[in-house]
Amino acid sequence: MTDQVTHWKRFEHPTAFWLGTIACVVGVALHLPMYYSTRGMHYRMAGMRPDAWMITGMVLIAAGLVSALYGLLPRRPGELGRITAGLRVQGLDDARLRPQHVAMLLAVSIAILIDVMKPAALAFVAPGMTREYDLKAAINPHGGLPAALLPLCGISGTVVGSWLWGVLADRIGRRSSIIYAGLLFVTTSICGAMPGFTWNLVMCFLMGIGAGGLLPITFTLLAETVPARHRGWLMVLIGGGVADVGYALTSWLAGVLTPEYSWRILWLIGLPTGIVFIALSRWIPESPRFLIATGQRAEAERIMSHFGAAVVDEPAPAPAPANDRAALPEFFSRSLWGPSTALIVLAVGTGLVTYGFQLWIPTNLQHLGFTSVNSDYLVRNASLLGLPVAVALTACYGLWSSKRSILIASAALTLSLIGFVCFGNSVVHNHALLTVLLIIPLTGTALITALTVVYASEIYPTVVRSRGTGLIAAAGKAGGVAIIAMAVAAATTPSIVTTAIVGVVPFALGMLIFTRTSRETRSRRLEEISQTGLDAVRPG
Numbered sequence: 001m002t003d004q005v006t007h008w009k010r011f012e013h014p015t016a017f018w019l020g021t022i023a024c025v026v027g028v029a030l031h032l033p034m035y036y037s038t039r040g041m042h043y044r045m046a047g048m049r050p051d052a053w054m055i056t057g058m059v060l061i062a063a064g065l066v067s068a069l070y071g072l073l074p075r076r077p078g079e080l081g082r083i084t085a086g087l088r089v090q091g092l093d094d095a096r097l098r099p100q101h102v103a104m105l106l107a108v109s110i111a112i113l114i115d116v117m118k119p120a121a122l123a124f125v126a127p128g129m130t131r132e133y134d135l136k137a138a139i140n141p142h143g144g145l146p147a148a149l150l151p152l153c154g155i156s157g158t159v160v161g162s163w164l165w166g167v168l169a170d171r172i173g174r175r176s177s178i179i180y181a182g183l184l185f186v187t188t189s190i191c192g193a194m195p196g197f198t199w200n201l202v203m204c205f206l207m208g209i210g211a212g213g214l215l216p217i218t219f220t221l222l223a224e225t226v227p228a229r230h231r232g233w234l235m236v237l238i239g240g241g242v243a244d245v246g247y248a249l250t251s252w253l254a255g256v257l258t259p260e261y262s263w264r265i266l267w268l269i270g271l272p273t274g275i276v277f278i279a280l281s282r283w284i285p286e287s288p289r290f291l292i293a294t295g296q297r298a299e300a301e302r303i304m305s306h307f308g309a310a311v312v313d314e315p316a317p318a319p320a321p322a323n324d325r326a327a328l329p330e331f332f333s334r335s336l337w338g339p340s341t342a343l344i345v346l347a348v349g350t351g352l353v354t355y356g357f358q359l360w361i362p363t364n365l366q367h368l369g370f371t372s373v374n375s376d377y378l379v380r381n382a383s384l385l386g387l388p389v390a391v392a393l394t395a396c397y398g399l400w401s402s403k404r405s406i407l408i409a410s411a412a413l414t415l416s417l418i419g420f421v422c423f424g425n426s427v428v429h430n431h432a433l434l435t436v437l438l439i440i441p442l443t444g445t446a447l448i449t450a451l452t453v454v455y456a457s458e459i460y461p462t463v464v465r466s467r468g469t470g471l472i473a474a475a476g477k478a479g480g481v482a483i484i485a486m487a488v489a490a491a492t493t494p495s496i497v498t499t500a501i502v503g504v505v506p507f508a509l510g511m512l513i514f515t516r517t518s519r520e521t522r523s524r525r526l527e528e529i530s531q532t533g534l535d536a537v538r539p540g
Contacts, residue, residue: 017071021278023064024187028271030057031193035264043262046132048195061187068183072176074294097230100307104225105234107283108218109242111178114273115214116246117253118185118207119158121266122151124254128263133197145197148488153201155355155484157208158477165213166470174221174466175286177213182277184210189270207270212477216453216469223457223465224287225307229523233398235454236447289526293462338517339459340468342510343452344475346410349506350452351479353413354445356486356499368428381435386443393447402458402521406451407511409444414507416440420500427496449476458521459529479506 030053038045050058126147129135136143169177188210191203222235250266257265291300389412397405419437420427427434453473460468483502521529 012074013071015071016067020064020066020068020071021183023060023067024183025271025275027057027060027064028186028190030054030060031190032268034195035193035268043264044132045193045195045264046197050195054193057190061190065183065187069180072172072180074172074176097227098307101226103283104285105222105238107280108222109238111182111277111280111284112215112218112238112242113246113249114185114277115181115211116242117250117273118188118211118270119154120246120250121254122154122204124250124258125263125266126150128258129197129200132263133200135197146488148484149201150204151355152481152484152488153205154208155477155480157205157210158212159208159474159481161209161212162216162470162474162477163213163467164209164470165217166467166473168213169217169220169466169470170464173286173290174217174224175281175284177217177466178221178284179278179281181210181214181217182274182281185270185277186274189268189274192264192267192270203267207267212473213470216457216473217466219453219457220466220469221284221287223454223526224289224462225285228525230398231458232402232454232522233394235457236394236397236450289462336459336468338513339455339519340471342514342517343456343472345506345510345513346406346448347452347472347475348479348482349503349510350445350448351476351481352483352506353417353441353499353503354449354476355480356483356502357417357441357496365428368425370428385435386439389439390443390447393451397451397454398522400522402451402455403514403518406448406455406518407515409440409448409451410507410511410514412440413444413448414504414511416444417500417504417507420496421504424497425495452476455518455521458526459519462526 034048034051034054035043035045038048129150130140130143130147133145134140134143135145135147135149140147165177165181168180184206188203188207191200191207194200194203219235222238223231226234253269254266257269285303285306286299288300288304291297291303393405393409396408416437416439419433423430423433423437427437453469453476456469456472457465483499519529
């Protein structure tokens with residue numbers, strides 16, 4: 001195997017990393033005996049106390065996470081430099097796709113698939129958890145604590161994780177952060193063996209932290225590695241398409257495994273899938289742009305040669321105005337505040353629609369007179385009809401215009417929501433109109449999430465790319481937290497009209513700001529995109 005390939009298999013402190021990983025895996029395994037001992041009660045563990053093996057496992061996991069993080073820390077820490085302004089990463093932007101790119105894309109796609117399965121499992125563990133812990137929900141209206149606390153904790157964790165992993169990726173590297181997220185996936189699988197509901201909430205929050213940051217980090221890595229003319233459509237395809245596969249796979253596993261092993265098995269499968277996740281790091285390189293920005297040019301060139309790329313020195317541009325970043329993070333500098341604000345507002349709107357409209361649409365349809373079978377049939381039809389729309393917009397992003405694709409998708413979702421506001425509950429009497437109006441809200445939210453996060457990974461400079469992308473992802477999850485918290489406080493499911501109104505406002509405002517401040521990114525080098533924003537604010 002070539003030096004270029006073996007280079008990115010190594011860790012800064014390999015002994016510390018692998019000892020930490022082994023400790024985490026053993027720690028999770030020590031939770032399984034207590035889980036298995038309850039097989040005669042169909043794995044009901046409510047009210048039980050953790051045994052000595054489980055407590056030992058928790059200690060091993062805590063120590064293992066610390067050791068593994070130390071193993072990933074770079075020997076030469078320090079902030080990202082600014083030397084990339086005068087460097088062009090030739091080949092990564094100009095070359096055709098090579099087999100090496102395909103291998104990386106496949107590995108990243110599987111990693112994202114595993115990542116999607118974690119939060120997707122929330123919907124499938126909720127019924128069993130509601131019954132075991134006597135929680136309050138539609139299927140158990142006289143329960144105690146609201147079952148919505150579980151998704152609230154999970155989605156809150158993703159908000160924290162999206163920002164935290166962005167900071168970490170700009171500190172220790174894109175690849176190292178992805179690997180550490182995989183290790184956190186392994187450890188949070190112990191949620192399936194937690195006896196008490198409170199511990200489930202804690203572990204669900206930690207699971208959210210691990211899952212929340214992987215998508216923005218992965219898009220950051222892809223943006224910095226995939227050739228420019230293929231970057232947009234491939235990233236949107238992976239972000240939107242893999243998510244659909246993840247939900248389908250999770251629902252299939254729930255149907256196959258939970259009748260025999262209870263809802264807990266959907267968390268426990270995080271152990272093998274997390275190990276697979278870490279193993280995929282063999283085919284995931286570090287970002288050459290990150291290595292260059294941290295002064296590791298020789299190492300970056302070794303990786304780039306594997307992709308047929310090279311570094312070309314170019315004259316450094318004139319410095320930005322002195323007040324360009326006055327007292328603000330760079331993603332809110334004078335050159336980026338407009339796109340950042342627009343993306344945040346659009347992301348919040350997407351979160352509101354996803355968790356305030358899409359999450360409860362089957363419940364609302366049944367409340368308005370549909371049977372369970374008919375509502376599922378209607379939702380399925382609308383989802384299938386939306387797939388060609390999603391494919392078309394994915395192609396438009398990479399082949400036509402990134403800016404216009406985001407605006408078209410956002411406008412279509414806004415019009416659908418306005419339709420629900422105008423027709424109200426009477427829309428259920430016209431099945432054809434209801435199906436048409438449902439198409440974009442059901443399929444468009446995942447697509448718009450992918451579009452906005454991909455766009456963020458393209459417009460931010462290397463020094464803050466992970467943090468900026470993480471910020472946009474966190475904003476989307478924050479919208480979900482807000483709407484779920486409202487449901488918990490009101491102890492009721494919001495209506496179709498209510499959630500439509502809540503979603504329309506941020507999308508209308510976000511499109512207005514985005515139209516006036518955004519820039520085109522299709523097929524352009526990342527350094528050129530960043531420089532365009534700076535040029536826009538330089539004195540003439």
